[in-house]
Amino acid sequence: MSVLELREASVSRGPRQILHQASLALGPGELVALVGPNGSGKSTLLRALAGLWPASPHTSVLLDGHPLHAVPRRDIARRIAFVSQDSTIDFAFSVEEIVSMGRYAHRGRFARESGRDREAVKLAMARCDIAHLASRSANTLSGGERQRVLIARSLAVEPEFILLDEPTANLDVAHSLEILDLCRDLAASGHVVVLATHDLNAVVRYASKVVLIHEGRIVSTGSRDEVLKPQALEQVFHVRAGSVSDSDGQPIYIFHRL
Amino acid sequence: MKTRLSLFYLLLLPILFVSAVIGVCIGSTPIGWREVLHVLGLKFLPQGWLDPGSVTPADLVVVWLIRIPRVLVAAFVGAGLASSGVIMQALFRNPLAEPSLVGAGPGAVLGGVISFVAGWSVISVVSLPLAAMLGALLALALVYAMATRGGVTPVTTLLLAGVAAGSLLSALSSLLLSLNIVNWQMAQEIVFWMMGGLDARTWTHFWMCAPFVLMGLLAALLQARDLDLLQQGEETAASLGVDVESAKRMLTLTAAILTGASVAVAGLVGFVGLIVPHGVRLVLGPSNRALLPASALAGAAFLILCDLVARTIHHPAEIRLGIVTALSGGPIFIWLLMRRYRDVTVG
Numbered sequence: 001m002s003v004l005e006l007r008e009a010s011v012s013r014g015p016r017q018i019l020h021q022a023s024l025a026l027g028p029g030e031l032v033a034l035v036g037p038n039g040s041g042k043s044t045l046l047r048a049l050a051g052l053w054p055a056s057p058h059t060s061v062l063l064d065g066h067p068l069h070a071v072p073r074r075d076i077a078r079r080i081a082f083v084s085q086d087s088t089i090d091f092a093f094s095v096e097e098i099v100s101m102g103r104y105a106h107r108g109r110f111a112r113e114s115g116r117d118r119e120a121v122k123l124a125m126a127r128c129d130i131a132h133l134a135s136r137s138a139n140t141l142s143g144g145e146r147q148r149v150l151i152a153r154s155l156a157v158e159p160e161f162i163l164l165d166e167p168t169a170n171l172d173v174a175h176s177l178e179i180l181d182l183c184r185d186l187a188a189s190g191h192v193v194v195l196a197t198h199d200l201n202a203v204v205r206y207a208s209k210v211v212l213i214h215e216g217r218i219v220s221t222g223s224r225d226e227v228l229k230p231q232a233l234e235q236v237f238h239v240r241a242g243s244v245s246d247s248d249g250q251p252i253y254i255f256h257r258l
Numbered sequence: 259m260k261t262r263l264s265l266f267y268l269l270l271l272p273i274l275f276v277s278a279v280i281g282v283c284i285g286s287t288p289i290g291w292r293e294v295l296h297v298l299g300l301k302f303l304p305q306g307w308l309d310p311g312s313v314t315p316a317d318l319v320v321v322w323l324i325r326i327p328r329v330l331v332a333a334f335v336g337a338g339l340a341s342s343g344v345i346m347q348a349l350f351r352n353p354l355a356e357p358s359l360v361g362a363g364p365g366a367v368l369g370g371v372i373s374f375v376a377g378w379s380v381i382s383v384v385s386l387p388l389a390a391m392l393g394a395l396l397a398l399a400l401v402y403a404m405a406t407r408g409g410v411t412p413v414t415t416l417l418l419a420g421v422a423a424g425s426l427l428s429a430l431s432s433l434l435l436s437l438n439i440v441n442w443q444m445a446q447e448i449v450f451w452m453m454g455g456l457d458a459r460t461w462t463h464f465w466m467c468a469p470f471v472l473m474g475l476l477a478a479l480l481q482a483r484d485l486d487l488l489q490q491g492e493e494t495a496a497s498l499g500v501d502v503e504s505a506k507r508m509l510t511l512t513a514a515i516l517t518g519a520s521v522a523v524a525g526l527v528g529f530v531g532l533i534v535p536h537g538v539r540l541v542l543g544p545s546n547r548a549l550l551p552a553s554a555l556a557g558a559a560f561l562i563l564c565d566l567v568a569r570t571i572h573h574p575a576e577i578r579l580g581i582v583t584a585l586s587g588g589p590i591f592i593w594l595l596m597r598r599y600r601d602v603t604v605g
Contacts, residue, residue: 050497054410077499084493090351091489091544101487105499109480137543157498 002064002079002160003027004049004192010058011044018044020216026161026194031187033203034196035228036213037237042196043085045213046163049194050082077105081154085165085196087146092137095149099125102156124155127182129175143170151179155186162186164195168202180206200228200253212236234258263548266541270552274333274559281329281562282321284570289317289325297321323460331459331467332565333558335524336534338471340557341478342516343531344550345509348485350417353539354595357531360420361397362514364427366521367452369393371431374448375438386451387466387522394518397427398510411506413492454525454580456565463523470519475554477512482547485509489544527580529587530557536594 004026011019019041026032026049034042047053048061051068061068068076081102089098102124103117125131128148133141138149147170154162164183168176176199183193184206197203203210203224210227212219214236220227233241238258243251282294297318299308313321342357350359357363373379373389405411405419431452439445478485484505487495496502520527534557535549542548561583568582 082497
């Protein structure tokens with residue numbers, strides 16, 4: 001099974017350093033939540049993991065021990081899917097066309113869509129509950145529908161690693177739970193799912209591992225109880241965190257301004 | 259979508275065919291379609307099948323050496339500009355982008371003007387298209403060099419560099435023109451060429467343009483899927499497996515060849531590359547594999563008809579083709595814009 005790893009990876013944009021010597025290893029079956037305030041570097045970390053940051057000597061991302069930047073783009077794309085937070089779709093592509101784009105890296109330049117491609121697309125649409133939208137223009141969808149279309153496209157890739165940048169930010173309660181359940185199923189079936197999120201209560205319920213980021217540094221990594229301690233939350237998010245217990249014993253966080 | 263596509267071709271192909279036939283028949287000396295078919299038969303059927311005496315030598319010359327090459331050049335210029343427009347609009351994720359955006363159009367014009375001023379155009383008819391083509395490619399190289407930092411070429415920078423280089427190159431063309439305005443005959447030729455036109459186009463022009471347009475179109479079709487993905491944004495394209503930088507290089511090069519080949523034989527013919535892809539997209543949707551050939555054929559029909567108007571409406575004089583495309587394309591464009599605006603406000 002594959003392992004995706006950041007080893008003391010630093011990323012800078014111009015003079016500004018966005019990520020400071022971040023180390024993180026992701027293995028099969030994990031559902032990892034990246035949490036941290038706005039601008040803390042969650043998105044950058046996800047992009048670094050997806051190999052979308054230009055190569056630099058300080059950005060060491062390893063896939064099964066090999067530097068990611070030496071792997072051809074197509075091969076990376078077959079194994080690591082990334083869904084950005086920006087879900088705008090400018091042109092009137094149909095939902096099915098958008099999801100089929102996930103098969104790009106599997107198809108030869110001259111190859112027609114194979115039965116396997118069609119199957120992967122169909123399954124991905126069914127899993128994200130968008131099969132009924134297949135022939136709709138993607139630019140006429142609601143924000144939540146669009147988000148599910150883009151997640152379906154990442155599933156059509158049939159990747160080992162799925163990196164989602166705030167996938168539930170635009171979703172209503174039911175669909176956001178649906179996507180989180182989907183993430184849990186994917187992790188259970190051996191995928192690695194990483195989500196950047198602001199929804200700490202969802203993290204508590206779903207994530208097997210939590211990574212707390214603050215000002216470009218990974219503050220702590222571990223189980224939710226190890227990472228989401230009241231002092232840490234207070235320090236990073238500048239809030240006072242209390243928690244009550246749900247009927248099933250899970251904590252529900254409640255925040256107050258300091 | 260499939261039925262839409264078949265319906266589109268069911269309408270377009272007859273229009274293209276009829277406009278080509280009318281384009282050959284109508285002119286200063288009207289020629290019947292039977293004579294036209296007869297000339298074609300004489301040229302393409304084995305010798306002796308048809309009686310060469312049944313068409314006059316004058317008709318033969320008019321049809322085979324004047325009208326047919328002109329109509330064919332119009333078709334290929336239209337196809338080249340329209341498919342180049344498809345590439346630009348997808349690459350820049352903007353339905354209002356047009357072929358000359360990365361400097362290829364103004365570069366081709368400057369190349370053409372230089373060949374007039376240097377006197378090469380008098381030496382051989384080939385020198386003008388060659389210089390224009392070279393100008394288009396050099397302009398693209400310049401724009402690319404300006405927009406690239408550390409191996410990365412953001413499309414927004416590319417767009418800005420293209421616009422900047424475009425106005426610079428156009429200014430140089432105008433400078434050369436005004437320096438040589440005393441040579442009135444040459445200046446007039448330059449001005450007419452810059453306005454775009456297809457008068458006195460021969461088989462030479464056809465061979466200077468058609469192979470490049472066909473090559474460009476084929477290259478574009480092979481990259482149709484990359485184009486679809488780039489249309490989703492570069493980061494998305496990269497995450498799905500597109501080698502973004504090399505795809506952008508190949509696509510802009512393809513667009514520059516298509517634009518260069520068109521400007522080379524027809525001068526600056528505006529609006530075709532903007533309107534035709536935009537209009538076809540409204541009917542067929544944005545998928546580039548369908549859009550590229552459909553726009554190329556629609557562009558061919560559009561330009562044949564525009565050229566027909568250009569040479570008949572003000573008979574016996576000709577109006578410049580660029581003026582006709584702008585006059586007919588401008589209102590269509592405004593209508594599209596208003597439609598788009600309405601869609602935005604409603605949706």
